[in-house]
Amino acid sequence: MTSYPDLKLYIGGEWRDTENHLPVVNPATEEEIGRLPHAEIADLDDALAAAEDGFRIWRNTAPRDRANVMLKAAALLRERQEEIARSITAEHGKPLTQARLEVIRGSEFIEWDAGEAVRTYGRVIPSAPGVRYVVHHQPIGVVLGLSPWNFPMSQPCRKIAGALATGCSIILKAAEETPAGALHIVRAFHDAGLPPGVLNLVFGTPATISDHLIRQDPVRLVAFTGSTAVGRHLTTLASENMTRVLMELGGHAPVIVCEDTDVERAAITSAVRKYRNAGQVCTSPTRFFVHDSIFDQYAENFVKRAAATTVGNGMEAGIEMGPLANERRVPALSDLVEDARAKGAEVRTGGGRIGNKGYFFEPTVLVNVPDDARVMQEEPFGPLAVINPVSSLDEAIAKANSTPFGLAAYGFTNRADYIDRMTDEIEAGNVSFNTLEASLPETPFGGVKSSGYGREGGIEGLDNYMIVKNISHSMQIV
Structure with missing residues (x-):
């Protein structure tokens, strides 16, 4: 090299x-x-x-x-x-x-x-x-x-x-x-x-x-x-x-997955983007609010793709996710996982450090995470995804807006009325639908609230x- x-x-x-x-x-x-x-x-x-x-x-x-x-x-x-x-x-x-x-x-x-x-x-x-x-x-x-x-x-x-x-x-x-x-x-x-x-x-x-x-x-x-x-x-x-x-x-990007979307495609697309840069992205999709009619199918596909992520030294061919960028991120993520687990969340995959050399952390998925878990309010800034069911778009938007952050947000739907509502009601500087690309050089990028x-x-x-x-x-x- x-x-x-x-x-x-x-x-x-x-x-x-x-x-x-x-x-x-x-x-x-x-x-x-x-x-x-x-x-x-x-x-x-x-x-x-x-x-x-x-x-x-x-x-x-x-x-x-x-x-x-x-x-x-x-x-x-x-x-x-x-x-x-x-x-x-x-x-x-x-x-x-x-x-x-x-x-x-x-x-x-x-x-x-x-x-x-x-x-x-x-x-x-x-x-x-x-x-x-x-x-x-x-x-x-x-x-x-x-x-x-x-x-x-x-x-x-x-x-x-x-x-x-x-x-x-x-x-x-x-x-x-x-x-x-x-x-x-x-x-x-x-x-x-x-x-x-x-x-x-x-x-x-x-x-x-x-x-x-x-x-x-x-x-x-x-x-x-x-x-x-x-x-x-x-x-x-x-x-x-x-x-x-x-x-x-900082951000803590919500993803609203509506009942009319292509479930498998949305889940796999989300999982791939979640672990890009080991989740160390201010716009990284983190809190996934999925309609309960498709929740099980979505979570199953997401977890399967997350667990299949190839982790290793970024210089090696075929690697999808490298280590965390610094040592302090490892205990920070571990603490968030343990706090969520203690409050009743289920760890579907990952949750801990990989090996004892290098700052590698497993691609992690938590499901059914209670609102009082720290990870629901604190940006994990790492390869950690939260997937929770919601019963309606009203509930999903309320959950999406429930943190002090408003940098990026995402939605998966094919309904124009859902897109109009999320466009008007989600509190974020950047809102994307059916894609997890938050910005380009020619588009304005920034946040609201904190x-x-x-x-x-x-x-x-x-x-x-x-x-x-x-x-x-x-x-x-x-």
Whole structure:
């Protein structure tokens, strides 16, 4: 395999090492595969100064020229797909086939926003004779991007693409556990000719980095993907400086399976998607509410497919699910399973760790889980599915809306009236029917309630990175 990259910080167009390092561990083998430089306050201040310089250059770069650099970087990422994918699998554990797809998806985010870079239109508002009002969209300034470990390459791409398309500069703090994806992105932009300071990459102690940089006046937007608890904390920090935030937070996606659907197809489709990325996806289908007339058939098919999932080292051929990305997820999932079991839930398959080397966990299905079980309110963020019967669509929608989260939701039905009701009544930012695809680069993605606010992707995605300025002028002094 291609060797794991030599990890560095990237500040002001230059690669940088530091005295302190953090280990990067392969979750399938528990072996150390890299050493990650740990940024100190001086490094963060250098990154901030570089980002200010980069913003002055980039905001005055023609949108077409910005787009050209972005498209060149995306092309380089596509060319380097295999090298990047192997790095992702080594540090995260996901199967190599899924890592390859992640590289393509990240490239698509950049390509879509590059296209939108030349379409950040304003407008002229009609008014009285001799008076004109013009609306301008301008880059907000320096962005602090904070990306998670579950998608090491595609998640950083979303934040970088949004910032660069609108003329902003960005300091990216990517996940310390899975740093190679972000490093490959930065390398591609460096090779594509992005001016120094426009994109900066740091790693270190997350709380230190966010606390220091969010308080700095040049940082005008905090773009974060991660847990609701951390998102609330960051939002509080940002509010002290009236800094805008873009928050894509936790989910606990419900799936409503209606009585008229193709039961076997819906069950198998759901099981396959549930265990993608080992369930470590904010939009992962988790709480399945199945009409009681088809419940037994649905659960039987789902459990059969879940139990057949091939688990192992993501570098090996034929693997469908790799390990959990880090050690702490194993006891977290075990605790949720045991809590549900103690409260009366039935464990139909899985429920525990696999072996004693690597962070492998069985594809797990719980059925007839009571409402007071923790897993009904806490996002498992792992290969754990809950399947419960419901007697009506009314009950299913009430159950779907019963958590504080509202990121993604899904429905399986062929009835137009059911689709209309779920569209109107489900509390989620993304609702999909007869598919478990939550978003594409060209569609807006984000949540409601405790799942955050703001949108990434689509024409709405760039709004977060711009300010709206209203200009009025008269043909005569009044």
